[in-house]
Amino acid sequence: MSDRPALADVAVGTPIGSRAIEVTRAHLVHYAGASGDRNPIHWNDRFAREVGLPGVVAHGMFTMGQAVNLVTDWVGDPGAIVDYGVRFARPVPVPDPGAAVVEVSGVVGAVDAEAGTARVDLTVTVEGARVLAKAQVVVRL
């Protein structure tokens, strides 16, 4: 795993990449089953509208789980992620038919040489609007 980033190679402002994630209703059904979060707002339009949503929305935890893959793949070891926090800024409506597109990009926001860690700040948007705020991932390098 020689392509893994070293602490000495990263600085505040170092970009770690970006990706776009397509999200369909099928993804939400899979996540509902795998996570045990079967709240009907994530699969039932009628129920979602009754509680004031525009329709079915993605699990916040689904978006959070998808967004961090960019960091895992950059750092090369899922166990190197020691801290990960987000604020859920707005829901992600998932149309049917069709898909929502979640855009994720990351940049190094802090380096702690003593602790041997770096903090990656993620920008996570749908149609240009942030869906996760203060999305920060601390990795051990």
Added chain:
Amino acid sequence: MGVNAEYAGRRYPPTAPYAVGREHLRDFARAVGATHPAHHDVEAARALGYPDVVAPPTFAVVVAQRAEAQLVEDPAAGIDFSRVVHADERFTHHRPIHAGDELVTVLHVDAITERAGLALVTTRCEIADAAGDPVSTVVSTLAVRGEGA
């Protein structure tokens, strides 16, 4: 009925052990699009020094949500789930979760604060392994809309 602020500061007894299954970890990883081989291939995980496939960073929510149910499903706590929005979530991993772990969780209600018709309920799950060593800390805040909001 609103959220019962008297629950703030409460600490629940340890949960029954949660057995982390290899196939469940693989399925959860597929569900969040986590393709790193250490989530799927035992040999790849061992090459990184882990005893078995490891969990994606947000898998601990599955364990935490079971513990949080002690509060959320308690009618006396007054948390109406149809009025709840997930406000924030944070994982601190003391070590990665791996298949074969038997995890015990202690749920803490760290804070219940009300502002502008909204009750913010912050919980903390301290997840430990069978030896009692810390594995993950999961802090979650739910925002519960009041009756008039």
